[in-house]
Amino acid sequence: MNLSALTYTVTERFLRYVTIDTQSDPESPTSPSTEKQKDLGRVLVAELLEIGLADAHMDEHGYVYATVPANTDKDVPVICFCSHMDTAPDCSGKGVKPIVHQNYTGADIVLPDDETQVIRLADHPDLKNQLGNDIITASGNTLLGADNKAGVAEIMDACLQLMKNPQIKHGIIKILFTPDEEIGRGVDKVNLGKVGAYAAYTMDGESAGNLENETFSADGAKLTINGVSAHPGFAKGKMESAIKIAGEIIAALPFELSPEGTEGMEGFIHPVGIQGHVETATIEFILRDFDEEKLHAHAETLKRVTDEVLENYPASSYSLKIAEQYRNMKVVLDQHPEITEYGLEAIRRAGMEAKLCSIRGGTDGSRLSFMGLPCPNIFAGEHAFHSKQEWVSVQDMQKAVDTILHLCAIWEEKA
Known part of the structure; x- marks a missing residue:
């Protein structure tokens, strides 16, 4: 499947989404913990409807659901792609001013609103893989929000590509955007009946090519x-x-x-x-x-x-x-090895070396796996998350979109 002719929208979407303050609040008893998370949810629903996902909606708890209809006669297992909309309470997410640093050369990136915030190659080893790429940062006073608006933007762009390119054969694809992941409540109010999937993939990982099938307990x-x-x-x-x-x-x-x-x-x-x-x-x-x-x-x-x-x-x-x-999702994923194997194959088809990793933390996928929806975590390209030095590259986000599209096609091929 040749994706070279795609016109990506992931960067434009990402630059818009990060300007919407969606910081969650661990002290709040409500669901979602902050109403402002719904501001992004409403934008996503409107864009999903515009793309052609006719059932897109947000519920009272701030969860966004949508369906990409199948375009094959095969009986393909339903899969879901999931990302969270909130940003971490650790660092301000208000007034984010994203900056695109084109054609990264390896030089220090000094953030203009606080020149003490310097992104150095020595401190961020993955930057060595970004020479010539376009790096997006915040301006120095806030986090960027790539965790996990990069994942949100990648899924949104993939939805557009699936609807525009019928040559990419796929089964029913479910979309789920969650609030409050950063405070451990990301799937507290999720309606898995609406999702109705056999497997899911969170787009919330770090380096391009990584797939994580194991978390802390x-x-x-x-x-x-x-x-x-x-x-x-x-x-x-x-x-x-x-x-x-x-x-x-x-x-x-x-x-x-x-x-x-x-x-x-x-x-x-x-x-x-x-x-x-x-x-x-x-x-x-x-x-x-x-x-x-x-x-x-x-x-x-x-x-x-x-x-x-x-x-x-x-x-x-x-x-x-x-x-x-929460518990280590590997216990569940080992019972369904094809879910991880197809993810790794999709990464390889997108032109990367696939690397199976463990997370020193947890994801929505940890809990979803034990709720009956096995869910490994695929890279979104986010780095230095929860900090003012957070960054992501345009090219890694595009590779993530490619990975989603290949993964949809692989499930259809294998059916």
Whole structure:
């Protein structure tokens, strides 16, 4: 299948989408967590309808659904492409001013609105694969939003190409855009009955050519320390400060089980929040590992360290609550190997070396897989996400569009 004659719209779409503030809010109880995510959802629905996807709509929770109708008589399994619309709370997504740096030469990219923000080849190794390409960044005051508006734009362009090019044979293709992925709620309210697919692919990965079929397994932990309060002027032999106990516990955790001390397939214990007073303090942790047995061992390590610290505070006590967050999607995907194999073949047909990778994190696909919709993650080209130095290349986004189109064709061929 020759895609050389395609007129891509992915860059134009991406440059428009990133200017819409869709930052999610972990403190909000609503769904979506911020109404402004629907601003992008409404734009996408209007464009999908214009493309010809007649059932495109957004529900009350901000999920966008649409269908590309089949153009083959074959009985092809329904597949879905999914990306999230929200940007991370870690860095402002308001007033994004995207800049296209044409014909990248390897020189430092200084962001004009904050010249201390410099994107250097030495700090971003994948830039070595971008010489001659066109790099898109923000201006220095915000993140860019390539995570995951690159994926959104790629899917939207692919929808257009499928509708304009009937020579690309495919079955029914479902489209799903989700809110609140960045705060762990991306599929909380999804209607899988509307999706009705056998397999899905999130477009939310990093380097061109990567396909990820494995994520961390994840738990959250809440440690509550009950200390002993006393007037500080008369506290000798009485006070056992929960704040200080919390600090000792955090300091006693093994460095080799910290995010900053791990890489590759190594898991970690990570304190992400602490609050309290002398009498009571609470620490929130995230626990991560690819191996579920090791994940449970991390919880035991946290308990052991807490017990050891509390030995020096006989009047104090604690409670530890562990809550499951998501599990390694490889467990599910290994039961459906063709889903991953077809994804890798699509990447190769798009002219890249296909690389199977693991994610030191999670995606909507992690939870979708365990909800009955097996879902690996394909590259979208995003880099340095959640930061002011976030970037993506025009050419990588176009390769992602090609990958989607080849993948649709492969499912039809194999049917």
